[in-house]
């Protein structure tokens with residue numbers, strides 16, 4: 001296993017420290033919580049792949065850092081996923097946060113990363129795989145082992161401190177506005193379609209949906 005620095009009782013960070021970077025556990029993760037998450041994720045996804053494991057590990061780490069039990073059955077935790085695909089399935093299975101429950105949102109940056117927001121305290125933690133992770137897995141794998149299998153194995157058992165980076169972050173948007181109130185509706189003055197979740201904008205007497213206000217993604 002690739003570990004940098006001497007063994008000690010203090011957490012070892014295996015990548016350069018950034019401002020606000022959190023010290024992460026150097027012990028292997030709890031296999032029971034991870035196995036449960038991965039069983040759910042792979043059943044949905046059709047197979048188990050490395051990015052699902054990274055998603056599940058990211059969520060489980062965030063739960064520990066925010067001191068929130070996972071998976072959630074309430075709406076206290078909000079996950080802002082920076083990519084869709086395999087990683088997002090791992091995030092959802094481990095956190096209990098889903099697009100359909102309004103507890104997961106896609107910020108489509110094309111980055112394998114997510115921010116976890118405790119909507120009660122406002123604390124937010126962004127988690128992402130260490131940038132040199134794949135290189136370190138390849139460097140440490142037995143010669144006869146396939147890369148894909150090496151990623152699967154490492155991502156399951158490496159301690160958080162060797163796998164992920166986590167940072168406290170401050171949200172730059174109105175969280176209450178994003179969460180919005182469920183059950184509110186209006187009718188768009190321009191297209192006549194119903195608008196839910198307070199996504200309308202008032203312009204004088206008129207109420208407009210975002211598509212009529214600033215252009216839709218289709219013609």
Ligand SMILES: [Zn+2]
Pocket residue numbers: 045048049051052086
């Ligand atoms: Zn996949």
Ligand SMILES: [Zn+2]
Pocket residue numbers: 188189190191192193208209210211212213
């Ligand atoms: Zn409209």
